[in-house]
Amino acid sequence: MPVPVPRQRAIPAVESGQAPAASSGAGPSKEEAPRRADPTGNTLAGDTGRTTAAQTNTVNSAAAGPLGTAAATATAGSSATAGVTDAAARTGLPVGTPGAVGTPAAAPSPTLTLLVIEDDPGGSTVVPELLDSAGRPIRVRTARNLTEAERLLTDDVHCILLDLALPAPSGPAADDELAVLKHVLELAPRHAVLALTASGDAERGAEAVRVGAQDYLFRDELDSRLLSRALRYAVERKRSDTAERRLAEGRLRAQENRRLERGLLPTPLLEGSSLRFAARYRPGRSRALLGGDFYDTVRTPDGTVHAMIGDVCGHGPDEAALGVELRIAWRALTLAGLCGDELLGTLQQVLEHERSDDEIFATLCTVDIAPDGRRAGLCLAGHPSPLIARPGRPAKLLPYDNNGPALGLLPGARWPRMQVELGAEWSLMLYTDGLIEGRVGDSGERLGQDGMVNMVRRQLAEGLRGEQLLRAAVNEVRDLNGGELTDDVAVVLLDRMG
Numbered sequence: 001m002p003v004p005v006p007r008q009r010a011i012p013a014v015e016s017g018q019a020p021a022a023s024s025g026a027g028p029s030k031e032e033a034p035r036r037a038d039p040t041g042n043t044l045a046g047d048t049g050r051t052t053a054a055q056t057n058t059v060n061s062a063a064a065g066p067l068g069t070a071a072a073t074a075t076a077g078s079s080a081t082a083g084v085t086d087a088a089a090r091t092g093l094p095v096g097t098p099g100a101v102g103t104p105a106a107a108p109s110p111t112l113t114l115l116v117i118e119d120d121p122g123g124s125t126v127v128p129e130l131l132d133s134a135g136r137p138i139r140v141r142t143a144r145n146l147t148e149a150e151r152l153l154t155d156d157v158h159c160i161l162l163d164l165a166l167p168a169p170s171g172p173a174a175d176d177e178l179a180v181l182k183h184v185l186e187l188a189p190r191h192a193v194l195a196l197t198a199s200g201d202a203e204r205g206a207e208a209v210r211v212g213a214q215d216y217l218f219r220d221e222l223d224s225r226l227l228s229r230a231l232r233y234a235v236e237r238k239r240s241d242t243a244e245r246r247l248a249e250g251r252l253r254a255q256e257n258r259r260l261e262r263g264l265l266p267t268p269l270l271e272g273s274s275l276r277f278a279a280r281y282r283p284g285r286s287r288a289l290l291g292g293d294f295y296d297t298v299r300t301p302d303g304t305v306h307a308m309i310g311d312v313c314g315h316g317p318d319e320a321a322l323g324v325e326l327r328i329a330w331r332a333l334t335l336a337g338l339c340g341d342e343l344l345g346t347l348q349q350v351l352e353h354e355r356s357d358d359e360i361f362a363t364l365c366t367v368d369i370a371p372d373g374r375r376a377g378l379c380l381a382g383h384p385s386p387l388i389a390r391p392g393r394p395a396k397l398l399p400y401d402n403n404g405p406a407l408g409l410l411p412g413a414r415w416p417r418m419q420v421e422l423g424a425e426w427s428l429m430l431y432t433d434g435l436i437e438g439r440v441g442d443s444g445e446r447l448g449q450d451g452m453v454n455m456v457r458r459q460l461a462e463g464l465r466g467e468q469l470l471r472a473a474v475n476e477v478r479d480l481n482g483g484e485l486t487d488d489v490a491v492v493l494l495d496r497m498g
Contacts, residue, residue, distance in 0.1 A: 111137075112132050112138045112139070113139040113158050114130065114141070115161070116141065117162045117166060119144065119163065119167075128224035138231065145167075146184070150187060153191070159234050159238075161217075163196045163219070164196060168180045181195060182212075185213075190242070193212065193213045193234070194216065194230055195213040195217070198218065199221060205218075217230055263323075264293065264324055265279065265294070271299065274496065275494050276496075277493070278467045279490070280467070280474050282488065284315070291312075291315045292319035292323040293323065293490040294310050294312075294323040298331055300335065303371030304371055305368070307494060308330050308364065308365065308430075309492055310323065311383070312362045313362065326351060329350045330366075333346055339417075340366075340417035341379070344379060355408065360408060362381075363433070364380075364407060365379070367430065373422065377419055377420075378420050379418070381403075382405055384400075384449060386428055388422065394457055397449060398420055399418060422496070424498045427495045429492070429493050430493075430494075435452060436451070437485075441480065441482070447480060456473060470491050477489070
């Protein structure tokens, strides 16, 4: 599992001395704009405020550091926008018209929404007017407690500004000074969080970042420019962290898939046998976890070759793990001398003890080929019958009249073993139902066993054998379906040459 690299916290501009703190005595150097509420109940900050020349100089001087860079970029973007508008006017075309200078390449980003959670949002901490990178007002919602915050925390909220002085929820962790932050992180795991603390409590702010906040700010040093930059930075960092986490989870799933694949699709134990073995597996649905398809082939000391293919209902790690357990159990029981009904009855006991739900079942097909290779015993537990192809005869399905129930459906069930004649030269194909349940073109009908037999007959007539035959069969079934199959497909081919 990749080890995450610790991120260095970006120091707010006021903390590093790069931007002036908001004055609490003389008041702001711009005209205060009264807040107004939009129809949704959000507060739009800074609708009518005007910026003075002194403020413009302040913005330019504060354009250093991690957050100051964002402000400089936003200022440059505003100038560039003005230039584009002038250029568009010279061409005689409005901005946004094809062929006009400055036609936007993408739709504008949605308006940011900030949720402020503190004891008295209208009291000690007044959130200044806020603008996003495009100069649009940022929506502000206020909550006086965690209960009210939970009601206001909708999907359109991008960031939370949390006062760490807010009383912690009652409970065993009430004495934890960051209990309120931890509660909010659990309540809003997908939202960016900014922690608000006192100026002399930088250590608490840094601890808040270590716990999970994207950044911290000092309560008495807030100004519009700093808070706007910090909000945008927190949102983008949260998006980056989420993308990194999903990437790590994807890598972990890929590693789990490889481990499951080794368990579901093993190397056959055929040393000393003249039979040729080929197998093909294709997972259904792009990027899905392996399903419950599994197979195995072993040769016992008496020269008998045992082959098996099975399918656990459902998809996902639990079903795949159960398939691995059944395959390993089958190999162990086969090498121990069990066969036919006795073996399947024992496998059913394994399934009943290991499955996570009583409704989970598994289908299974087992074949034991005599040492001379001319005959075999066949047991079916709710599974499609194998296909046999012999020279001079059309490929066909082996008898399936005595097909028993799937494992896990009927307690005390029995599975009769059928004796079948193979001949001197043959090819035996075992498969899961994913090969026959795909759709055929626009008709929506399933391929079915008859369609699969006709397809294999044609491919054999074209001279395809072994691995080439399996690859062609699986690819054609997928093409007939019009894309990836819903179910997994596993196919095993055993050949005996005359």
